Amino acid sequence: MSDTSALEYRRQHPLALLVGMGHRLLGVTLIAGPMVLLNPAVRDVPEVLVPSVAGMLVLLVLLPAGLTWATQWFAIGHDALVVRSGVLFRRTRTIPYGRIQGINTAQSPMQRVLGLGSLRVDTGQQGVEAEAELPMLRWSDVLALQEELVRRRGPVVGGGGEAVPADGGASVVRPAPSGTVLATVSDRELLIAGATSAQLLVALGAIAGLVDRAGGWARMPVFGPLLRLLEARAGSGTAPDGGVIAAVFAAAIAGLAVLWVVGVVLTWARYRGFTLRHVGDTFVRTYGWLNRVSAVTPLQRIQALSWREPVLRRLVRYGELRAVSAGAMTVQVNGNQADVPTLVPILPLDRAAAAIAHVYPGLRVDWASATPRPDWQRPSRRTWARTGVAWSVRAVLTLVPVSFLFGSVTWYALWGLPLVWACTPLASHVRGVARDADTLIVREGGLGRETWVIPMAKVQLVHLRQGPWQRAIGTASVRITTAGIGSIADVVDLPEASARALVQEISGWLATNAKRG
Amino acid sequence: MMRDATANVEAAHQGAIETTRADAEAWTTLHPAIVRTWQTSWLLLGVGLSLPLLAIGLFLMLDPPRWWYPVASAPAVLGAIAAATLARRRFGAWRFRREDALLAVRHGVMIRKETVMPYSRIQHVDVTQGPVARRFGLATLVVHTASADGHAVRIPGLRVLDAQALRDDLATRAGLFDPL
Numbered sequence: 134m135s136d137t138s139a140l141e142y143r144r145q146h147p148l149a150l151l152v153g154m155g156h157r158l159l160g161v162t163l164i165a166g167p168m169v170l171l172n173p174a175v176r177d178v179p180e181v182l183v184p185s186v187a188g189m190l191v192l193l194v195l196l197p198a199g200l201t202w203a204t205q206w207f208a209i210g211h212d213a214l215v216v217r218s219g220v221l222f223r224r225t226r227t228i229p230y231g232r233i234q235g236i237n238t239a240q241s242p243m244q245r246v247l248g249l250g251s252l253r254v255d256t257g258q259q260g261v262e263a264e265a266e267l268p269m270l271r272w273s274d275v276l277a278l279q280e281e282l283v284r285r286r287g288p289v290v291g292g293g294g295e296a297v298p299a300d301g302g303a304s305v306v307r308p309a310p311s312g313t314v315l316a317t318v319s320d321r322e323l324l325i326a327g328a329t330s331a332q333l334l335v336a337l338g339a340i341a342g343l344v345d346r347a348g349g350w351a352r353m354p355v356f357g358p359l360l361r362l363l364e365a366r367a368g369s370g371t372a373p374d375g376g377v378i379a380a381v382f383a384a385a386i387a388g389l390a391v392l393w394v395v396g397v398v399l400t401w402a403r404y405r406g407f408t409l410r411h412v413g414d415t416f417v418r419t420y421g422w423l424n425r426v427s428a429v430t431p432l433q434r435i436q437a438l439s440w441r442e443p444v445l446r447r448l449v450r451y452g453e454l455r456a457v458s459a460g461a462m463t464v465q466v467n468g469n470q471a472d473v474p475t476l477v478p479i480l481p482l483d484r485a486a487a488a489i490a491h492v493y494p495g496l497r498v499d500w501a502s503a504t505p506r507p508d509w510q511r512p513s514r515r516t517w518a519r520t521g522v523a524w525s526v527r528a529v530l531t532l533v534p535v536s537f538l539f540g541s542v543t544w545y546a547l548w549g550l551p552l553v554w555a556c557t558p559l560a561s562h563v564r565g566v567a568r569d570a571d572t573l574i575v576r577e578g579g580l581g582r583e584t585w586v587i588p589m590a591k592v593q594l595v596h597l598r599q600g601p602w603q604r605a606i607g608t609a610s611v612r613i614t615t616a617g618i619g620s621i622a623d624v625v626d627l628p629e630a631s632a633r634a635l636v637q638e639i640s641g642w643l644a645t646n647a648k649r650g
Numbered sequence: 651m652m653r654d655a656t657a658n659v660e661a662a663h664q665g666a667i668e669t670t671r672a673d674a675e676a677w678t679t680l681h682p683a684i685v686r687t688w689q690t691s692w693l694l695l696g697v698g699l700s701l702p703l704l705a706i707g708l709f710l711m712l713d714p715p716r717w718w719y720p721v722a723s724a725p726a727v728l729g730a731i732a733a734a735t736l737a738r739r740r741f742g743a744w745r746f747r748r749e750d751a752l753l754a755v756r757h758g759v760m761i762r763k764e765t766v767m768p769y770s771r772i773q774h775v776d777v778t779q780g781p782v783a784r785r786f787g788l789a790t791l792v793v794h795t796a797s798a799d800g801h802a803v804r805i806p807g808l809r810v811l812d813a814q815a816l817r818d819d820l821a822t823r824a825g826l827f828d829p830l
Contacts, residue, residue: 436798457798459796592768593767593771593795593796593797593798594765594766594767594771594795594797594799594801594803595765595766596763596764596765596766596801597763597764597765597766598761598762598763598764599761599762599763600760600761600762601760601761604762612799614797614798614799614801615797615798616795616796616797616798617798618798619798620798621798621799636764636766639766640749640751640752640754640766640768643751643752643766643768643770644749644750644751644752644768645751
């Protein structure tokens, strides 16, 4: 524990008071504004308005902002960062520099106008402890502090594994502002990313549900009441006529289209100007249009890389590169969720391969091929029935919640099951595992794919699992986990001998190489 | 009675943690008293679920439907069946091995599972003991890692002293006793 009495405390910049009040004012206006204006008491007696608004301002804006400002401070200790936070429940946290998983800065539009910014430290813990937010500072101070923390983090002492085989580790580098640019994402690619997100599938499903339900409008969960409302407006007491149905139908489709477009625009605004750079022994990501974010992730803290290709993005030959570390799954940046594992939101395969090669220079993988390496091991071909059953069960389980939304029409989707079974050969075509000298490559999926690159040094546990059906057809599944959140790589249905050999190989490697850092 | 039973299996299992199969000399099995422990806990669980249901039928319901009593006694029957058939096979499937750099655990009757855990990944090691296991003088060793699936390796059916010795051994091998 650091001796907190000897530290030099730093408070929020005074202007932070303004930003805090501004953010709160915005929130209060958006939520309470309509409530006040629609209140009949206000309409009848407008004088009520003044004291109630004043009271609200004091209670919800001035007081919290002031208290937050007064109770937050931080200090740069000799070997730890000390952060004090909380208004009612006060908390002083001591974060050893060596444990820092990531250092992120963010700047909201309001902060940008005032020349301020905030800094968040990812501690590698989970839940509420996952990150510590430092008080708002002048933007130049934020950047200097980020640099200072990166420097103080010092040469990496691995917690749970050796350094990633990158060129960092030995040298402690002050991050030059430039570094090597590994990937940039153009506006066009961001629009593609938004357009191919899973929301499109949901929208298509909803439209299909509407089309099918054309006969029974009045009984539908959402549209029935809406229709009755329209009828009441139109004054007709009988069944809705064709014109009204068409109007509601068009409005529904337009609404879904608008939601989709909003999703596209939000994705674009969130990741605008995305740049991934390799600076010293860290990854630096900068992005954002309204909220500007710069996130620093130490390379040594990366537990595994994952190259994820959801179905829709595969169609347009794009994917998402993710790097999982032991820290928070998402960080809050001025109230917005920022997905930490997302290293690059959208990339074509060749550029992703280049980025991966930069992290693991020794890795020899032909990413475009169905057999990325000569020693690629595929699941046994006898597993198609098992795969078919597994996919069918998953399809039905997905349809159950959907059916609550769209009614029994959902079950027509079961006619697609033969198609699912027809796709089962894909599983043994896509899935598999290979081992580079110090790295495992695992590919999961079917129509969509996810490829894991896992350094042996980061492996935490290896499980071999064999159910009765698998025993009958002579296969087994292997699960490889690291400390990175969600980094659970499954090699399903390998031939039993190969599965055992894989476990043997990994445990052999761990036995000779894994030392406690 | 119960004490006698424990003493008997104790005698049959001289030297407690010993190897039983020739083909895998380093595999260790659990203490045989774990069979009684599982049987007792499953029976207690089944009876504990059934009794209140039966009591509701007898005292609270005016005219319980005809299927009430069979359904209410189902947990106890299932517990008895599991105790009679599953416990011994489960014991037979359970084994673990300490190698130079890792701990290997094997278990599962229907679905067989093998887990390999390098000592260097151990975060902390616990010894826990439930009420039934305590009656039979057994304890469970729980070994935690930072693994993303939140999986802790649990080794049930160790005599308390053995569990503590194993805990200390694993902690030493993991370097947890190093001066900070």
